[in-house]
Amino acid sequence: MQSSASPTLNLGFPRIEPPWLMGLPTPIYQETHRKWQAAIRAFIEKHLLAHAEEWERAETVPAHVFDEFAAAGMLIPALPAPLPVAWLKRLGFHELLGGLPVEDFDYLHAVIYADEMARSGLAGPPGSLTTGMAFGVPPIIKFGSKELQERFLPELLRGQKRSCIAITEPDAGSDVANITTTAVKSKDGKHYIINGTKKWITNGIWTDYASMAVRTGPEGSGPAGLSLMVVPLKDYPGVSMRRLKVAGQISAGTTYIELDDVRVPVENLIGTEGMGMRYIMTNFNHERLSIAVGATRTSRVALAAAFEHVLKREAFGKPLMDQPVVRHRLAKAGALLESQWAWVEQFAYQMTRMPKEDADRELGGLTAMLKAQAGIVLKECADTAVLLFGGNGYTRSGQGALAEMIYREVPGARIPGGSEDVMMDLGVRQLVKIYKAKTQALDSAASSKL
Structure with a gap:
């Protein structure tokens, strides 16, 4: 039996999975994360991914899909980690899919969930299911009075209301x-x-x-x-x-x-x-990380589709992959993609190791930059896919249709949750703010010793 330390190598098209799912070693993911990924992939493929393109073209995900996810407790992982354990257990949610105890759910589990939900390359279908749970419910959990929580959380956490x-x-x-x-x-x-x-x-x-x-x-x-x-x-x-x-x-x-x-x-x-501004900014951290994960997976889908296409498509008497300019485009986009994914993983790992108050303070500005960079990477990967598909990448049907759909997804990563330029500026301002606060604290400590 293959151990979790050395999983079987995945022989899919290049870039089709993040390195840890291609069989490469990682210090970040533990057995609990591997079991979670395997358990939820089968469910998501059956109930979402198999019809995602069809539903996006129809412009609506059928209502029964939300009900299926709610019944399986598969909306709950959209919440920020750690989960509201007391509430979930009171409502009968002691474990998530695959037997993961709700109290063991961490931000790496959350990243895996967001990554798996985005494997169609389309943000609409998963967003239609999870946006409310991910961003609408947390303020009630974090800041709502006991009376407010009693009135709204049971129906919202069960998926009976949206x-x-x-x-x-x-x-x-x-x-x-x-x-x-x-x-x-x-x-x-x-x-x-x-x-x-x-x-x-x-x-x-x-x-x-x-x-x-x-x-x-x-x-x-x-x-x-x-x-x-x-x-x-x-x-x-x-x-x-x-x-x-x-x-x-x-x-x-x-x-x-x-x-x-x-x-x-x-x-x-x-x-x-x-206190609304403070509550909103705290809520933005989870939103921006979620957008970054989804956009990074969408980049991966676009680039994997491009790889598949150029390996079989011929032009000027030889496969496109034999053209140096094609390889250069794939290399440039791939380097950006894997760097972005490594940052996502690092970010999630840090959140599993830091007290929430410290994470909110130290990582808030970096979350903004992570989200902004995810949009930049998605634009590069989507451009690469469309250009390498040629006319097919500009057509809403046929073999390049997915590349065309992903190209239209790019602004949805670069604007919502804080537009790209504002996020970059926010990130730097937050870093300067933290630096000044720490410098002041050191100066005060030194003065008190004199």
């Missing part, structure tokens, strides 16, 4: 502090009256509840005036929604939401008024 995160507005994307959707208390103090719009909200169209960013402070209060609250959406008075047709990940249900005097109980406030 959630989303609603932050972006027509005039407030990466500039979260510019949010203008208002939440003003009613005269009797029992409700918030919400007015405004939200745009590019993934999953919104079929969502029951949104964890929504609103302005509870006066105009001009900036980030200090922001709050988060649970806002009912589907069939709720004053809420109207329509789907937006975006270039890629169409089946994820990008939505435009209008809120006209929407009455929400004050008990739906998440945490404390005015």
Whole structure:
């Protein structure tokens, strides 16, 4: 029997799997991670990947797929690690698929899950299933009152109701502090009256509840005036929604939401008024890491498809792979891809070894850069695939159709979750902030000894 230390070499096309799944040694993954990957791959292939392209072309994933994932507990791994163990056990979730105890789930398990879910190369189908659980539910878990959690978490964690995160507005994307959707208390103090719009909200169209960013402070209060609250959406008075047709990940249900005097109980406030910006930024770390993992796998799918094509396609009397310029393109994209994946793995490993408070502080800026770099790498790999497929890569059917679909996915990695340029700037500013804080702490310590 093959040991976990030296798995059988995978003879698939080059770049088709990350190195640890191609049989190369790794110090990062343990037996628990290998068992988890093997267990979830079979389920995801059957219930998602086999139909992902079909559903993306149809622009909607059938509702029964969400129910199948919920029934198997396969939405829960979209949550950030560590999982809310007490809540999950109370609801009957003691183990995840393959027998993984919920208390043993770490960020490497989470990365494996996100990587496996993205193996179609398309962000829409997995995004239609997991976005709400990944980004809408965590603020309730982390910051919600006990009463708020009791009202919403049982149905959301079981997948009986759906959630989303609603932050972006027509005039407030990466500039979260510019949010203008208002939440003003009613005269009797029992409700918030919400007015405004939200745009590019993934999953919104079929969502029951949104964890929504609103302005509870006066105009001009900036980030200090922001709050988060649970806002009912589907069939709720004053809420109207329509789907937006975006270039890629169409089946994820990008939505435009209008809120006209929407009455929400004050008990739906998440945490404390005015703390919304802090809650949002904490939530962004998981979102950006998830996007980075998915975009990196999509890069891998594009490059593997290109390898397969040039090994069998002939031009000028010989295989494309015999052309030096083709090999150069594959080498350049491949080097970027494997460097990016190594960074993802390193990042996840660090998160399994650091206290959460330290990780939030030390890795927040790096998460932003990791996400931004993932989009840059995806663009290079998608360009490579389309160019090497030639006319077929520019056609929405036939042998290059997947490369064409992935090419349309690129902006969906570079813009949502914080646009690329803003993320790069944020990363550097955070590094400088940490440096100054540590320098000040050293100076203070030295002064106290004098």
